[in-house]
Amino acid sequence: AQSVTQLDSQVPVFEEAPVELRCNYSSSVSVYLFWYVQYPNQGLQLLLKYLSGSTLVKSINGFEAEFNKSQTSFHLRKPSVHISDTAEYFCAVTPPGTYKYIFGTGTRLKVLA
Amino acid sequence: DAGITQSPRHKVTETGTPVTLRCHQTENHRYMYWYRQDPGHGLRLIHYSYGVKDTDKGEVSDGYSVSRSKTEDFLLTLESATSSQTSVYFCAIRQSQVNTEAFFGQGTRLTVV
Numbered sequence: 001a002q003s004v005t006q007l008d009s010q011v012p013v014f015e016e017a018p019v020e021l022r023c024n025y026s027s028s029v030s031v032y033l034f035w036y037v038q039y040p041n042q043g044l045q046l047l048l049k050y051l052s053g054s055t056l057v058k059s060i061n062g063f064e065a066e067f068n069k070s071q072t073s074f075h076l077r078k079p080s081v082h083i084s085d086t087a088e089y090f091c092a093v094t095p096p097g098t099y100k101y102i103f104g105t106g107t108r109l110k111v112l113a
Numbered sequence: 114d115a116g117i118t119q120s121p122r123h124k125v126t127e128t129g130t131p132v133t134l135r136c137h138q139t140e141n142h143r144y145m146y147w148y149r150q151d152p153g154h155g156l157r158l159i160h161y162s163y164g165v166k167d168t169d170k171g172e173v174s175d176g177y178s179v180s181r182s183k184t185e186d187f188l189l190t191l192e193s194a195t196s197s198q199t200s201v202y203f204c205a206i207r208q209s210q211v212n213t214e215a216f217f218g219q220g221t222r223l224t225v226v
Contacts, residue, residue: 009153032213043117043203043217044156051213090155094213099144099163100171101205101215105155 002027004091006104013081014112021076021107023065023091031093033074034101035065038088047089050074086111116140117218119204125224132191134221136204138184144207145187146215147171147179149200156203162187194225 003026013019025031032051036044048059055067065076074091091104116139126132136145144163148156148171158171160179168179176198178190191198204218 006155034214036217041220043219044205045217046214049213097210099161099207099210100158101146103148103156105153 002029002031002093002095002102004093004102004104006091006107008107009105010108010110012110012112015083016080018079019077019081019085019109021089021091021109023074023076023104025072025074025091025093027072027093027095029095031095033065033067034092034094035063035074035076036090036092036103038090038106040087044090047076081109081111083111083113085109117204117206117216119202119218119221121221122219123222125226126194128195128225129193132194132223134189134202134204134223136187136189136218138187138206140206140208140216141184142206142208142216143184144209144215145181146205146207147177147187147189148203148205149173149198150203150220151200159189159202191223194223196225199223199225 005024034049035047037047038044050067058064063078088106088108090106092101094101118137120135146161147159157173162168162181202221205215207215
């Protein structure tokens, strides 16, 4: 069975500072990896995904995540955050060929002025 | 938006009453999911569907049933609502096994009093 761990439930950071949101997963098979973002009172939106190939994937709004197979991690980073990045971020996995997604418990990013 | 409409968006109901939440999609996607979101638990899968009349249980299916009589509609029913079912419910859709992204609705906030 797969599982996803997001150790940090809340991460406060000042505007324009860098941030890293951690995600570790457990799986005996290969998985696809995702980061979703949820703004207040909204549904989840896909931020970026790793399926195969280059281990560094990037989003259009400056976030990036690196797949590390040996560490079974998929940490999300941004070099300089904005107030508008304040949201909850969820890491998720799905084994190829299956229907199900397994989500972590989420990390609430709060960007401070 | 990915063409997903959840209704109602908010509902307050009494313990012991039946409740049905509706998810409607205009994308003709094959897979549909119901998740619940609770603080400290992230998103947990209740039920999912891989086609008309084809459904299966997720990790927290007790007390819930689903039906999918048309491609575009996936109904979640709480047969006899309990306070532990107070939550935010999200519907998600996915086009196929090849297309890996899941798209989420805006959510339904259900309060059982």
